[in-house]
Amino acid sequence: xxxxxxxxxxxxxxxxxxxxxxxxxxxxxxxxxxxxxxxxxxxxxxxxxxxxxxxxxxxxxxxxxxxxxxxxxxxxxxxxxxxxxxxxxxxxxxxxxxxxxxxxxxxxxxxxxxxxxxxxxxxxxxxxxxxxxxxxxxxxxxxxxxxxxxxxxxxxxxxxxxxxxxxxxxxxxxxxxxxxxxxxxxxxxxxxxxxxxxxxxxxxxxxxxxxxxxxxxxxxxxxxxxxxxxxxxxxxxxxxxxxxxxxxxxxxxxxxxxxxxxxxxxxxxxxxxxxxxxxxxxxxxxxxxxxxxxxxxxxxxxxxxxxxxxxxxxxxxxxxxxxxxxxxxxxxxxxxxxxxxxxxxxxx
Amino acid sequence: xxxxxxxxxxxxxxxxxxxxxxxxxxxxxxxxxxxxxxxxxxxxxxxxxxxxxxxxxxxxxxxxxxxxxxxxxxxxxxxxxxxxxxxxxxxxxxxxxxxxxxxxxxxxxxxxxxxxxxxxxxxxxxxxxxxxxxxxxxxxxxxxxxxxxxxxxxxxxxxxxxxxxxxxxxxxxxxxxxxxxxxxxxxxxxxxxxxxxxxxxxxxxxxxxxxxxxxxxxxxxxxxxxxxxxxxxxxxxxxxxxxxxxxxxxxxxxxxx
Numbered sequence: 001x002x003x004x005x006x007x008x009x010x011x012x013x014x015x016x017x018x019x020x021x022x023x024x025x026x027x028x029x030x031x032x033x034x035x036x037x038x039x040x041x042x043x044x045x046x047x048x049x050x051x052x053x054x055x056x057x058x059x060x061x062x063x064x065x066x067x068x069x070x071x072x073x074x075x076x077x078x079x080x081x082x083x084x085x086x087x088x089x090x091x092x093x094x095x096x097x098x099x100x101x102x103x104x105x106x107x108x109x110x111x112x113x114x115x116x117x118x119x120x121x122x123x124x125x126x127x128x129x130x131x132x133x134x135x136x137x138x139x140x141x142x143x144x145x146x147x148x149x150x151x152x153x154x155x156x157x158x159x160x161x162x163x164x165x166x167x168x169x170x171x172x173x174x175x176x177x178x179x180x181x182x183x184x185x186x187x188x189x190x191x192x193x194x195x196x197x198x199x200x201x202x203x204x205x206x207x208x209x210x211x212x213x214x215x216x217x218x219x220x221x222x223x224x225x226x227x228x229x230x231x232x233x234x235x236x237x238x239x240x241x242x243x244x245x246x247x248x249x250x251x252x253x254x255x256x257x258x259x260x261x262x263x264x265x266x267x268x269x270x271x272x273x274x275x276x277x278x279x280x281x282x283x284x285x286x287x288x289x290x291x292x293x294x295x296x297x298x299x300x301x302x303x304x305x306x307x308x309x310x311x312x313x314x315x316x317x318x319x320x321x322x323x324x325x326x327x328x329x330x331x332x333x334x335x336x337x338x339x340x341x342x343x344x345x346x347x348x
Numbered sequence: 349x350x351x352x353x354x355x356x357x358x359x360x361x362x363x364x365x366x367x368x369x370x371x372x373x374x375x376x377x378x379x380x381x382x383x384x385x386x387x388x389x390x391x392x393x394x395x396x397x398x399x400x401x402x403x404x405x406x407x408x409x410x411x412x413x414x415x416x417x418x419x420x421x422x423x424x425x426x427x428x429x430x431x432x433x434x435x436x437x438x439x440x441x442x443x444x445x446x447x448x449x450x451x452x453x454x455x456x457x458x459x460x461x462x463x464x465x466x467x468x469x470x471x472x473x474x475x476x477x478x479x480x481x482x483x484x485x486x487x488x489x490x491x492x493x494x495x496x497x498x499x500x501x502x503x504x505x506x507x508x509x510x511x512x513x514x515x516x517x518x519x520x521x522x523x524x525x526x527x528x529x530x531x532x533x534x535x536x537x538x539x540x541x542x543x544x545x546x547x548x549x550x551x552x553x554x555x556x557x558x559x560x561x562x563x564x565x566x567x568x569x570x571x572x573x574x575x576x577x578x579x580x581x582x583x584x585x586x587x588x589x590x591x592x593x594x595x596x597x598x599x600x601x602x603x604x605x
Contacts, residue, residue, distance in 0.1 A: 215464045217457050220446075224454055227443035234405055234441045235507075236426035236455030294445035 032339065033287065033303045040307065044314030051317055058175070058193050062264070064309030065198035066091075066257045066273075070280035071287075071301045072209050073123075073253030078284050079213075080246045081226040081293025082137035086126060086144035087254040087280055091273035093152040094119035095258035099161040099168075099268025108167045115262075116255040122148055123251015127244035141247075145277070152270040161268035171197055172264030198260045205256070209249075210298040222246060226293030282329065283308055286336040307332065354417055356381050356546040357402070357433070357515050362411035364397055371397040373570040374411075379515060379546040384537060386557045386578075387550045388590055389567035395550050396438070398567070399517050402548070403435040404428030415515070426455065432514030436521055438550075440504040444493035448485075449474035451492055452507045477506045482532065498529040505536065516540060519550045534560060554583050568593035579603040 045052040070087045077084045098115030102108055122144060129140040175194030183189050213219035221242045224232040233239050257276075262268045285291070286307055287300025308329060315325045355378040364372040372394040379385055387395045400406040402413065404422030413420050415431045422428045425435070442451050449470040458466040458473070471488060478485040482502045492500055501524065508516055518537075522530040537547060537560050551557050557564060558578060566574040566589040574589040580601040588596050 217459065217463075217465060220450060220454070220457060220465060223446060224443040224450075227445040228441070230439070231441035231443050232454065234403075234425050234435070234437060235443075236424065236429060294443070 030288070030300065030303075033300065033307070033336075037303060037307055037310065040310050040314065044310070044317070048314070048317045051314060055193050056313070056317075058196055058199070060306075060309050060313050061199035061202075062196045063313060064305050065196075065202045066261050066276065067279045067283055067308055068202045068302060068305040069205060069253050069257040069260070070276060071283035071305045072206060072298060073250030074277075074280040075284045075287070075289050075296045075298060075301045076209065076213070076222060077137070077246045077250045078281075078289045078291060079222050079226045079293060079296045080243055081229065082130065082243065082246065083141065083281070083291065084123075084126065084247060084250045085138065085141040085277050086122065086148055087250060087257075088273040088276040088278075089145045089148035089152065090119050090122040090251055090254035091258035091261065091276065092270055093122065093148040093258070094255035095262035095272060096152045096156050096161065096268045096270050098259045099164055099262055100155065102164050102168055103161055103268075108165075108170075111168070112171070112259045115259045116252060119255020119258060120248050120252040123248040123254070124244065126251065127247030130247065131240040131243050149270075149274075156268070156270045158270060160270070162266070164266055164268070166266075169263055169266035171201075172260050172262070173266070176200060198264070201256070201260065205253070206298050206302055213298060218242070218245060223294055226295075228294075279308055282333045285333060288340060290340075304336075353380055355379060355414075356416065358414040359398075359402065360412045360414070362398065362401055362413070363409050364394075364401060364406065365409050370570050372401070372408075375567070375570075375572045377565060377572070379548060381514075381544045381546055382541050383563065384541055384547045384549055384561045386561035386564040387548055387567065388552075388557065388564055388586060390590055393567040393590075394570040395567050396519060399435070399519055399548060399550060402428070402515075403433060403517055405435075429456075429511070432512055433517065434508035434511065434513040434515070435517040436504050436508050436519060438519040438523065440500055442492050442500055442503060445491050447491055448478060448488045448495075448503050451503055452477070452510060454507075456511065473510070474506070477510050478502060481506055481536070497524045498526065501525060501529065501533075505533070509536075509540065513540075513545060515546045515548070517548045517550075520552065521549075522551070522553065522556065530556075554586065557586070558583065566590055577603075 041052070050056060070091070074084055074087060094115040097118045098111040101111035101114045106114075126137075126141050126144050129135050129143070130137050133140075173196075175196045177192065178194030179191040180188045181191050213222060221232065221237045222245075224235070224237055225239050225242045229239055232242075258273070261272055265272075283304035284296060284301045286304030287297065287302070289296030289301065311329060311332065312325060315328065357379045359375065359377040362372055362375045362377075363370070375394075375398055377385075377398070387399065389395045397406065401408045404425040404427050407423065413422070415433070420427070420431055422431075428435075443454060446454070449467070452474045453470050458470050460466045475488055478488065482499070485499060485502060487495070492503060495503075501521065505521070521533050525533065534556065537549070540547060549557070549561060561578050563575065563577055564581065564586060565572060566586060568590065571593075573593045574595065576585075580603055582602055585595055585599060585602075588594065
């Protein structure tokens, strides 16, 4: 009897240990991503002295904001077991909508709101096609990718919308705590570039969505749907509504990224964001999200987005061509997923 | 006997077809408080389909369901749960990436005053109910994918009995279990019956059926071919119903002899 009990206790101990190791594994993966990030920063700062300057840090924040925003929406969709290929095109359509509304004489805030609404609507359509027409997410969002891009090009005549005014550019170019000193010669000098609004937006959105995923019922259901859709349905989770929410959120994020980018350029570019859906997927996957669903975190995706952002920035400053950059990022994506799979193989 | 009381649940003339395939034909069934009814039949006989209709996972093509005498229509599993019908599915229906408390409360999460998930309370409640079912259950925070078949089964059972259950559907609850875990499930069934809960037990194991059930209902080709108190029949009688769809020609009630 005592033997059995000891054995049971031994089993329990072993299970505890394996659980601890698994958690350690997750931690290790997260640490390895952070370590990659730090290694990149050190390497680039050794090659180029100005890489580590405050101003460049702010530039990286700015450049990463778009990938990050798209990546956050993408992560939520990927956790449900789906994919959203339309975000790059929706980004363009939303930004162009905002630009055209402002060009038509509406206030900038209304223009931006219009862009966000159009983005969210595109996402909702994606969600409806996936849940009601039961079309695979890859196909549904591939269709939306073509449709949204086509509309963006059609309504602008494929040419950029410019002359939108300073107000339009404030969101993308403004910064908090920017310190400008007047020099004796009458020209202003930027003492501190400040924290760009897009970076602040990214952080606020990341924290809000991370909170939603981990502390709210909706987030719990997002994971459940991706983990086992049938189990979620049988447990009373509103599967369709959860998916609809995920795609609508991704569309909204694409809209947000769109107005930020267009505001940055003070021009509405219908050809903006081509292939940026792939950056967003890469950021989520480098951050540990699984395309099989059920796995992924916002913090991971943020690290993934910064790895891509820093790689781009550092390689640019090092004078590496855009073609080589693509090759490097391609290797990074495959490498990150390979490391992730190694971890899972060991775990099971 | 129990028949003088009113039934917990009554299914009348339930049919279910998928296109041209008739999975369940005009089946009527009832269940009384504190009664265990075994649902038998070989694979594809329609027993799982019938149970899915009762659990709200599937809408019947025809027929009516009454719970405590009141007519109900389930459009989803949550409707059935609100009527006190809980189901332990053969597949267990667990979300592999979530931990035990998250699975236990999936679809019915406990929340704080501000609508946030109350993970601490869910963990504490899950710990209590899991410990009662299996004292060796300790790794509550691991994803259920990393757990043994027995532990996963315990979570699925805990999810059904934690809430206010009146009618429990168990779809082959012991199929994936070892002997000691099977014994645990048997004890649990006995205990729940004593508490006045009605149980539908879908089962293939004759030994368990004769040990645990008060009544057996046998299905064959989507029809109910027999319904007997367990004292009336022998294992051979039940096997004959399952395989041939009828009792042996010279059948007389076992307890009448």
